[in-house]
Structures are given as structure tokens and as C-alpha cells.
Amino acid sequence: MLRIYSMQSSGNAYKVRLLLAKLGHEFQLVDIDLLRGENRTPDFLMKNPEGRVPLLELPGGRFLPESNAILFYLAEGTPLLPDAPLARAEVLRWMFFEQHSHEPAIAAARFWLKLVRGGRELRTHDIDRWLEEGYAALGVMDRHLQRRPFFIDGTMTIADIALYAHTHVAHEGDFDLAAFPAVRGWLARVANEPGHVDMDWRPQLAGQMVSTV
Amino acid sequence: MLRIYSMQSSGNAYKVRLLLAKLGHEFQLVDIDLLRGENRTPDFLMKNPEGRVPLLELPGGRFLPESNAILFYLAEGTPLLPDAPLARAEVLRWMFFEQHSHEPAIAAARFWLKLVRGGRELRTHDIDRWLEEGYAALGVMDRHLQRRPFFIDGTMTIADIALYAHTHVAHEGDFDLAAFPAVRGWLARVANEPGHVDMDWRPQLAGQMVSTV
Incomplete structure (x- = not known):
């Protein structure tokens, strides 16, 4: 299952939650509170040396940072990313x-x-x-x-x-x-587009998994 | 033929010249001197409302700004942009x-x-x-x-x-x-990679076209 390291109030992290909600993907949300420095721990910096969220963890333990690169990767093959x-x-x-x-x-x-x-x-x-x-x-x-x-x-x-x-x-x-x-x-x-969720939405509301560090 | 609106000393514009040189594409270079305000003329702002270079003009008169979007578009199908x-x-x-x-x-x-x-x-x-x-x-x-x-x-x-x-x-x-x-x-x-050109390079040196506004 996809895992997203995210801060709920981060606009960059919201992008990824919104896309995954629209696509109906299950994913695990891991809260990283930048205001408490949880992005500067040795463990998180091993995952993303830049210490930023969102961060996508793929099955197999590979990591992809940069919100817009994550959007492009996850939207490939869907109507949200045109082919032309x-x-x-x-x-x-x-x-x-x-x-x-x-x-x-x-x-x-x-x-x-x-x-x-x-x-x-x-x-x-x-x-x-x-x-x-x-x-x-x-x-x-x-x-x-x-x-x-x-x-x-x-x-x-x-x-x-x-x-x-x-x-x-x-x-x-x-x-x-x-x-x-x-x-x-x-x-x-x-x-007003189908599948829209607001910034407060968390995946457990849709029966999906959530965890905190 | 592709047309690139470019300033020779702009790093963002150099990206596009370097890629096109490596790919061996012919292209027309149009100099836009930001220091003389040539990017704020009504004519250029019609082409790119942001008033920035580089700007790619495609056959048929469509325009694509943003250096990295231009790189992605032009590198599609070449070894410089992987398929995976x-x-x-x-x-x-x-x-x-x-x-x-x-x-x-x-x-x-x-x-x-x-x-x-x-x-x-x-x-x-x-x-x-x-x-x-x-x-x-x-x-x-x-x-x-x-x-x-x-x-x-x-x-x-x-x-x-x-x-x-x-x-x-x-x-x-x-x-x-x-x-x-x-x-x-x-x-x-x-x-040291094949086809490298430095920032001073201009396409007329390779027998290609060049023009100034």
C-alpha cells in the first residue's frame, strides 16, 4: 500500500491527499508535524534528506519527494494527466x-x-x-x-x-x-468536481488506514 | 522549425539551447534582452504573459513557457528522458x-x-x-x-x-x-558528455538560423 508522509495543514501535502481521494486509492497517512520538528529527526531525514513533506513511500521502500512529482507519478494513466x-x-x-x-x-x-x-x-x-x-x-x-x-x-x-x-x-x-x-x-x-475532499479530510473517514509517528 | 526566445546569459534559456544542441535539432534563436525590457513589450507579452524567457514557439504558433516544461516536451522519446x-x-x-x-x-x-x-x-x-x-x-x-x-x-x-x-x-x-x-x-x-555546448554557444555556429528582434 502507498504511504504518504504528510502534515494536515500543508498545502503541498493536501495536493497528494486530494489526488488520492479523487482516484479512490487506499493509502496510509503518516503525520509529520513540521512545527514540532518531526521532519528533522534522523529517521525522517534518512527517508527524505530535504526534510520536507509530502513524501511518497512506495512498496519496496523507495521514496519520492516533491509534491508535483508525486502528482505526476500517481496520475499517470488517469484522466487527470492527459496523454498528448x-x-x-x-x-x-x-x-x-x-x-x-x-x-x-x-x-x-x-x-x-x-x-x-x-x-x-x-x-x-x-x-x-x-x-x-x-x-x-x-x-x-x-x-x-x-x-x-x-x-x-x-x-x-x-x-x-x-x-x-x-x-x-x-x-x-x-x-x-x-x-x-x-x-x-x-x-x-x-x-465541485467529483471526488473532491477538503483539506481536513483524512483517509480513515473513507475506511482507509492512518497512523501517526 | 522550432523557435526559442532566449537571453544568452540566462541560465534557464541555456538549458533549452544545451538540450537542442545535444539532440542535434535545428532551431531559430530569437534574442530577448531582459535588461533592456524586451520581455515587457506588448508583442512579447502576447506570446508569454509572464514576460519570461525561455519561451518555445511551436510550428502553428503555439507557445510553451517554463524552461523545465520545455525540456520535458523536447526530450520525450530520447535517452535524456527515461521511459520508466x-x-x-x-x-x-x-x-x-x-x-x-x-x-x-x-x-x-x-x-x-x-x-x-x-x-x-x-x-x-x-x-x-x-x-x-x-x-x-x-x-x-x-x-x-x-x-x-x-x-x-x-x-x-x-x-x-x-x-x-x-x-x-x-x-x-x-x-x-x-x-x-x-x-x-x-x-x-x-x-564531458557528447554534444555538450557552453553558455556562449549560438546555433549559427552549427549552420543553424539565428535572428534578433
């Missing part, structure tokens, strides 16, 4: 955009403003940069979505999952989506 | 690492310290952050390469191209690779 080479490249284009130009600002703002106690004071001088970069990314997304229901070719893909995870909680990092109506419409469409 | 699903996922894992944890620090430092006149003074308070994040990324790479000649399965892939592009000029952003012997050995191996 150019469409696949466009999926990757938006997933690289997400990791380069979106997540570092939007997820960082939420992490420090919402999840870390006293984070607003600790990272004061970064907040303006995160807001500037994050709003630029939201503008790119909004212009793209003004004429499309989803990011690629009119049907939901893992590019939408990758971008949804942090965007739908962007307000927790002080972002106001009022000026991005196409993004707001897309968030609602993604949440 | 897990190996492909590992290629993507390192390319997402590159765009999330490596390029934003290492390329930003080089851009502001080497390419932008007065950049060191303009971005003083970012330099320490870039060095800290960039050295962390180099440490992850060095530990991985201590037991492997290349990033995935012993043969060169587009993950090596993606990581080589900025790493081999990291010293131009004040990074000292002395403490990363495995990275230095890998840089030399990549440069």
Missing part, C-alpha cells in the same frame, strides 16, 4: 509556475502568518515581497482563467490540483481574492 | 527541486550580482538569504551525488541539464563550490 505530449507539457508548465512563482510567496505567507505563532513579527520584512509576488501570480492565473474553465484544455488536471491547494487558502496569508473573479470561479469549479 | 514511470518521476522531482529550492536563490544571486549594474547595492538585504538557501540546495545535491555519477540511474537526463545550467555559473553569484566536491565532479562529467 503538448497537453502534458502544459500541465508541467503550470506545475513549474506553481512551484517557482506561486507557492514560495502564497504558501510562505500563510505558513508564517497563520501557522507559526509570532510568525508575523519574525518575518515582517518578507511580507511585502510575498504579497507582491503572490499577487503577480494570481494575476497571471486570473488572465489565463478568464477564457477557460480549468488550466488545460477544459478538463481538470493535476495542474488544477497543484494550484488549488495553496490558492484556496491564500486568504490565510493575507491575500484578498476580490480582484481575481476568474480565480474565484475556478476555485468553486474545482471544489 | 518512477525514473520519470525522479527526473521531475529534481526539476521541481531546481525551480523551487535552487534557481530562486542561485540564479537570483548571479542575476543581481553579475548581470545587473549596481545590483549588489539594490538587493543588499536579499543576498544573505540567497546564499543561505543556495548553499542548502548545493548541500542536498552534493549528498545525492556522492554515490551517483548523475542525478537519476547513472545516465545523464534533463534533470542534470536543469541543475547544471545555474550551478556551473554559481560562482558568478558569490557561491564557492569548494565544499561540494561531488557537485564539482558532476559538473565536469556533464561538460
Whole structure:
């Protein structure tokens, strides 16, 4: 069975839970609390030297980090990852955009403003940069979505999952989506797709296994 | 014929030139000088609303941005992108690492310290952050390469191209690779692979076409 090392409040980890729920896969969830340093233990660093979640453990004991690489691997052969080479490249284009130009600002703002106690004071001088970069990314997304229901070719893909995870909680990092109506419409469409689960969902609710370290 | 919008000194654009040279593809190179704002013209923003290079223009007028998505698209079916699903996922894992944890620090430092006149003074308070994040990324790479000649399965892939592009000029952003012997050995191996071209190479040297805006 697949095993996912995950933190429930991590947007990157939520991507993987959302995909697995949509695909109906059974999987084991192992909670790793970054705020308690559980990602810096020798045991976890043996599994992922970068000390990050999510981390996929495959049968046989191989490990795959990087949320978007995990999405690509797990979605292969499903409707959430198109077969056509150019469409696949466009999926990757938006997933690289997400990791380069979106997540570092939007997820960082939420992490420090919402999840870390006293984070607003600790990272004061970064907040303006995160807001500037994050709003630029939201503008790119909004212009793209003004004429499309989803990011690629009119049907939901893992590019939408990758971008949804942090965007739908962007307000927790002080972002106001009022000026991005196409993004707001897309968030609602993604949440209405079959098999959607929210960030709080855990697999035991579907009769699947869960464990904690 | 493929057309690449590129800046010669951009590491992200070099990735695409290096891949195309190794594959022996003919392509047209269109120079876009970010330092002169040629990426912010209405004409270029029509092609890529993000205003970034590299940008791939396909026959028929479709555009694909994001250097690593371009690499993945162009390497499909070649030895530089393995077929096995897990190996492909590992290629993507390192390319997402590159765009999330490596390029934003290492390329930003080089851009502001080497390419932008007065950049060191303009971005003083970012330099320490870039060095800290960039050295962390180099440490992850060095530990991985201590037991492997290349990033995935012993043969060169587009993950090596993606990581080589900025790493081999990291010293131009004040990074000292002395403490990363495995990275230095890998840089030399990549440069010795068949079909390698350096950052200065332009396709007209191989009898191919070139144009400027």
C-alpha cells in the first residue's frame, strides 16, 4: 500500500491527499508535524534528506519527494494527466509556475502568518515581497482563467490540483481574492468536481488506514 | 522549425539551447534582452504573459513557457528522458527541486550580482538569504551525488541539464563550490558528455538560423 508522509495543514501535502481521494486509492497517512520538528529527526531525514513533506513511500521502500512529482507519478494513466505530449507539457508548465512563482510567496505567507505563532513579527520584512509576488501570480492565473474553465484544455488536471491547494487558502496569508473573479470561479469549479475532499479530510473517514509517528 | 526566445546569459534559456544542441535539432534563436525590457513589450507579452524567457514557439504558433516544461516536451522519446514511470518521476522531482529550492536563490544571486549594474547595492538585504538557501540546495545535491555519477540511474537526463545550467555559473553569484566536491565532479562529467555546448554557444555556429528582434 502507498504511504504518504504528510502534515494536515500543508498545502503541498493536501495536493497528494486530494489526488488520492479523487482516484479512490487506499493509502496510509503518516503525520509529520513540521512545527514540532518531526521532519528533522534522523529517521525522517534518512527517508527524505530535504526534510520536507509530502513524501511518497512506495512498496519496496523507495521514496519520492516533491509534491508535483508525486502528482505526476500517481496520475499517470488517469484522466487527470492527459496523454498528448503538448497537453502534458502544459500541465508541467503550470506545475513549474506553481512551484517557482506561486507557492514560495502564497504558501510562505500563510505558513508564517497563520501557522507559526509570532510568525508575523519574525518575518515582517518578507511580507511585502510575498504579497507582491503572490499577487503577480494570481494575476497571471486570473488572465489565463478568464477564457477557460480549468488550466488545460477544459478538463481538470493535476495542474488544477497543484494550484488549488495553496490558492484556496491564500486568504490565510493575507491575500484578498476580490480582484481575481476568474480565480474565484475556478476555485468553486474545482471544489465541485467529483471526488473532491477538503483539506481536513483524512483517509480513515473513507475506511482507509492512518497512523501517526 | 522550432523557435526559442532566449537571453544568452540566462541560465534557464541555456538549458533549452544545451538540450537542442545535444539532440542535434535545428532551431531559430530569437534574442530577448531582459535588461533592456524586451520581455515587457506588448508583442512579447502576447506570446508569454509572464514576460519570461525561455519561451518555445511551436510550428502553428503555439507557445510553451517554463524552461523545465520545455525540456520535458523536447526530450520525450530520447535517452535524456527515461521511459520508466518512477525514473520519470525522479527526473521531475529534481526539476521541481531546481525551480523551487535552487534557481530562486542561485540564479537570483548571479542575476543581481553579475548581470545587473549596481545590483549588489539594490538587493543588499536579499543576498544573505540567497546564499543561505543556495548553499542548502548545493548541500542536498552534493549528498545525492556522492554515490551517483548523475542525478537519476547513472545516465545523464534533463534533470542534470536543469541543475547544471545555474550551478556551473554559481560562482558568478558569490557561491564557492569548494565544499561540494561531488557537485564539482558532476559538473565536469556533464561538460564531458557528447554534444555538450557552453553558455556562449549560438546555433549559427552549427549552420543553424539565428535572428534578433
